Amino acid sequence: MLARAPSARAEVLPGRQSDHLESSEERERAFRTAPARIESGPALVSPEWMLCTLVPAGIEFWQADRGRLHNRLRYERPDRHSPWERHMLWP
Numbered sequence: 001m002l003a004r005a006p007s008a009r010a011e012v013l014p015g016r017q018s019d020h021l022e023s024s025e026e027r028e029r030a031f032r033t034a035p036a037r038i039e040s041g042p043a044l045v046s047p048e049w050m051l052c053t054l055v056p057a058g059i060e061f062w063q064a065d066r067g068r069l070h071n072r073l074r075y076e077r078p079d080r081h082s083p084w085e086r087h088m089l090w091p
Contacts, residue, residue, distance in 0.1 A: 001045045010034040015048040055080050060089070 014030035058076035072089035
């Protein structure tokens with residue numbers, strides 16, 4: 001997060017995505033004060049921010065068919081260093 005531009009960090013600092021908002025003024029105040037908070041605390045990171053890395057073992061693609069003969073493909077590998085294997089699946 002610290003590698004991101006200060007403006008990008010300020011945008012996520014208010015957090016609270018999808019929480020109930022009492023007024024547009026509350027939102028504007030939070031976003032207006034965020035850049036100054038980043039400037040005064042260069043190491044400040046939103047407590048709600050986290051980094052996740054996904055390492056999938058399998059991925060499935062599904063295409064619907066009106067007759068219910070859906071097309072399904074699954075790519076899988078036994079470990080992250082193995083090549084992906086492609087398999088068709090029964091609907």
